[in-house]
Amino acid sequence: MNIILLGPPGAGKGTQARYLVEERGMVQLSTGDMLREAKDSGTEMGKVVAEVMAKGQLVTDEIVIGLIREKLETVKANGFIFDGFPRTLAQADALGELLEFEGQTLDAVIEMEVDDEALVQRITARSTCGSCGEVYNDITKPIPPNGKCSNCGGTEFKRRADDNEDSLRTRLMEYYKKTSPLIGYYYAKGNLTRIDGLGEIDTVRGAIAAALDK
Numbered sequence: 001m002n003i004i005l006l007g008p009p010g011a012g013k014g015t016q017a018r019y020l021v022e023e024r025g026m027v028q029l030s031t032g033d034m035l036r037e038a039k040d041s042g043t044e045m046g047k048v049v050a051e052v053m054a055k056g057q058l059v060t061d062e063i064v065i066g067l068i069r070e071k072l073e074t075v076k077a078n079g080f081i082f083d084g085f086p087r088t089l090a091q092a093d094a095l096g097e098l099l100e101f102e103g104q105t106l107d108a109v110i111e112m113e114v115d116d117e118a119l120v121q122r123i124t125a126r127s128t129c130g131s132c133g134e135v136y137n138d139i140t141k142p143i144p145p146n147g148k149c150s151n152c153g154g155t156e157f158k159r160r161a162d163d164n165e166d167s168l169r170t171r172l173m174e175y176y177k178k179t180s181p182l183i184g185y186y187y188a189k190g191n192l193t194r195i196d197g198l199g200e201i202d203t204v205r206g207a208i209a210a211a212l213d214k
């Protein structure tokens with residue numbers, strides 16, 4: 001089963017993708033993570049994307065489609081979770097073609113709906129474990145008092161360079177202008193399910209499971 005998690009920055013796509021990986025043995029393909037890796041490794045491509053990402057703008061379709069193409073060609077999986085991809089209509093068309101070429105289908109698109117105020121609160125309070133990527137929130141899910149990650153015991157936590165209010169404003173505008181048209185695109189194809197992304201993590205988890213198992 002191949003699925004897309006669609007939603008604005010801070011909707012909880014990464015958090016829910018991690019559960020699906022654990023529970024269903026699927027493989028998470030996050031273009032954001034791939035781009036951050038490229039940035040950290042200091043490659044030419046990394047240098048090009050670093051500035052774009054810091055501003056909260058979208059990286060070119062050509063680059064992200066290339067990253068996804070490479071994964072689909074080389075990784076064998078019991079289903080992919082596309083997290084943060086596609087973000088434009090051109091990317092959505094390309095994903096359809098790539099899956100078809102690989103003899104695969106797109107089985108569900110889960111739209112996670114969260115209002116802007118909650119997104120700003122979530123993102124400006126967000127940090128992740130430097131070892132395993134577990135996501136924390138200063139208010140709703142603080143780092144344990146002993147300073148150790150509850151998942152892996154790691155002691156280093158980081159905040160994303162683009163998790164600040166300026167960059168977030170641009171990221172939200174990019175979402176509404178370029179990504180939200182995908183809601184209609186997948187609705188028309190008949191594989192869109194909208195869920196409320198504002199609830200407790202486990203409630204959202206249950207709603208996604210129900211959508212995938214129906």
Ligand code: AMP
Pocket residue numbers: 009031032033035052053054056057058059060061064083084085086087088091162171
């Ligand atoms: P994310 O981790 O999904 O929030 O992505 C972080 C940043 O990486 C975004 O703000 C964009 O600059 C870039 N990015 C990630 N995925 C894509 C994509 N599919 N298309 C264009 N830019 C992307």
